[in-house]
Amino acid sequence: MKLYDLAVSGNCYKVRLFAALAQIELELVAVDFSRNEHKSEAIFSLNPWGQVPILQDDALVLRDAQAILVYLAGRYGGEAWWPGEAHLQGQVMQWLSVAANEIQHGPSAARLIKKFGANLDAPLALRRSEHILGLIDEHLATHQWLAAGRPTIAECAVFPYVALAWEGDVDISPYQNIAAWIARIKALPGFIAMPGVELAS
Ligand SMILES: N[C@@H](CCC(=O)N[C@@H](CS)C(=O)NCC(=O)O)C(=O)O
Incomplete structure (x- = not known):
């Protein structure tokens, strides 16, 4: 494949x-x-x-x-990552949409501007980043994982551009619940790094 x-x-x-x-x-x-x-x-x-x-x-x-x-x-x-139950699939899908929309137009856009010189609206990307990161942080205040009470593909979709947000000059330090969630993801067996996202130290 x-x-x-x-x-x-x-x-x-x-x-x-x-x-x-x-x-x-x-x-x-x-x-x-x-x-x-x-x-x-x-x-x-x-x-x-x-x-x-x-x-x-x-x-x-x-x-x-x-x-x-x-x-x-x-x-x-297997069902671990993409649950069979319709209501859980709906919950995972909510976050896949966030990854493709709010995160793409927030932290991902900020990174495209800063790291790759994309001709996009930087203040708008930063405002959008703060908005979506605030919402994610609020959700994670009462949830260990984004959907289904366990790590799912929602984590794989949302994590990358949140962890890479610093490359777009988006400060994620105010978001303590996101920081804890990032650490939980990095502790998952098999976790891999990419340029800009380090392995857990
Ligand atoms: N909706 C697509 C977007 C993919 C995307 O934007 N890929 C970028 C690399 S991260 C790309 O290939 N950009 C080249 C272009 O848009 O011309 C997805 O979520 O995979």
């Missing part, structure tokens, strides 16, 4: 992290953004959006980190 991948991408890390935690073997295919490979015919033929991550599992090709997490967990990860 192939993952078309970029090492510094938080979206790709969502998938790499889940595969590591769930012990799912992936063949990483590095896509060289410095050579614009993500806009090559080869990539467009797999994903017309010209973005990574892309998962290729035999004849199946999937784009979007959240969709890939649902597929991998449902097909290979």
Whole structure:
């Protein structure tokens, strides 16, 4: 099973992290953004959006980190990561949507601006970051994990850009419940790092 991948991408890390935690073997295919490979015919033929991550599992090709997490967990990860009960699936989905929306337009956008020079609205990204981080922190004041009372793919979707927020000059030190949750995730067996996210010391 192939993952078309970029090492510094938080979206790709969502998938790499889940595969590591769930012990799912992936063949990483590095896509060289410095050579614009993500806009090559080869990539467009797999994903017309010209973005990574892309998962290729035999004849199946999937784009979007959240969709890939649902597929991998449902097909290979067992109920631990993607519960069978509809009400728990709904709870996990709430957080996958947060990862694709509020986090993408908050901490992820702030990082794109600061680290990669993206032409986006920096004050807006910072305001959005504070808003969503405040909400997550409030939720984690009464929950150990985001959904279902155990670590699920919701953690894999939300964790990367929260842990990488500092690279966008987003200060996460006021959020003590988030700090504790980050430590719990880093303590999970199989946890892996990425540039900007260290292993637990
Ligand atoms: N909705 C997608 C977004 C993927 C995405 O934005 N990927 C970035 C790398 S993190 C990318 O390939 N950007 C290149 C581009 O948009 O042209 C997901 O969640 O996977």
